[in-house]
Amino acid sequence: MxxxxxxxxxxxxxxxxxxxxxxxxxxxxxxxxxxxxxxxxxxxxHRPRRKPARHRALNAVARLVGVPILRAVPVxxxxxxxxxxxxxxxxxxxxxxxxxxxxxxxxxxxxxxWLGGNHLASALSEGVPAAFDLWREAANAILDTHRRGQYLSQCFGRNVIVGTAADVAGFQGFIDFEDDPLEVMGLPEAQVRDWLIYLQSTLWQVPATPSQIDAVLDACLQGESESVRRLFALACRRLAWLRRLPAHRRWGRDTLAVRAVATLAHRWRQRHGA
Ligand SMILES: Nc1ncnc2c1ncn2[C@@H]1O[C@H](COP(=O)(O)OP(=O)(O)O)[C@@H](O)[C@H]1O
Ligand SMILES: [Mg+2]
CATH class of the missing domain: 3.30.200 (Phosphorylase Kinase; domain 1)
Known part of the structure; x- marks a missing residue:
């Protein structure tokens, strides 16, 4: 202590x-x-030092496409x-x-x-009626965090607590901060990494059309700093080709998750000429 x-x-x-x-x-x-x-x-x-197994997919993608900001931060x-x-x-x-x-x-x-017993990942996989609203609300909360000069690091869907009952509804807060990306990268990199982690862990299950998703993303990135937008565009350039990954569920959720982000990255490039 x-x-x-x-x-x-x-x-x-x-x-x-x-x-x-x-x-x-x-x-x-x-x-x-x-x-x-x-x-x-x-x-x-406490938990004993952990093997970064849960970041394996992200690490593999990071190596594959040369987006170093996707790399796991030491825990x-x-x-x-x-x-x-x-x-x-x-x-x-x-x-x-x-x-x-x-x-x-x-x-x-x-x-x-205690912030509540539901998280965004389960709201998305259960397909609760408010799933898209919750996803958009959490995206706005990430932007708001960045505008306050902060960053999250582990904003996977399971670390976003949400309320799905009539009395407790909507985004409740972020949890899980055992690592600090600023040990190994700068603030804009950490903020772009937040977006990539959030998208990679949630996008494949968001019940919305591509244009609804793009509208949320464009509004959020519009509110980000110039350096975050530039790094995000760079990540999109590197990731877009992975949209050709197989779409079938038997390839597993990691593949589906990466493919969903790559498809979004491709659309981003088309809209913004990045
Ligand atoms: N403040 C909190 N409010 C509600 N649930 C929490 C809170 N902190 C942790 N949890 C629950 O405990 C689980 C593990 O905590 P977390 O901080 O995510 O650690 P880790 O994922 O590293 O094991 C979370 O997935 C969540 O279910
Ligand atoms: Mg956690």
């Missing part, structure tokens, strides 16, 4: 902390949802990852980005506000 972590005044009562420390849940499963004095919270423990694991996540959560919240409120930091875990 760093000095800065120790400075966080806990928002929890000593009884809440005692209950969390006695709980086996987060030690076993790494995350645990608990109802405590301040409401529903999530406890996140240090253990206490170092927790320190990164706490730093990023604080910076994002201070900038006004919707991320969970940090409630308590301890050497082996931290506690944050």
């Amino acid at each position: 760093t000095g800065a972590d120790a400075c966080l005044a806990s928002q929890l009562l000593p009884a809440d902390v005692a209950r969390i420390e006695a709980s086996a849940g987060w030690r076993k499963e790494r995350v645990e949802v608990l109802d405590v004095s301040v409401g529903r919270v999530i406890v996140k423990g 240090h694991g253990g206490a170092a990852s927790q320190a990164v996540e706490i730093r990023r959560l604080r910076a994002l919240r201070a900038a006004g980005v919707r991320v969970p409120e940090l409630l308590h930091v301890a050497p082996e875990y931290f506690v944050m506000r």
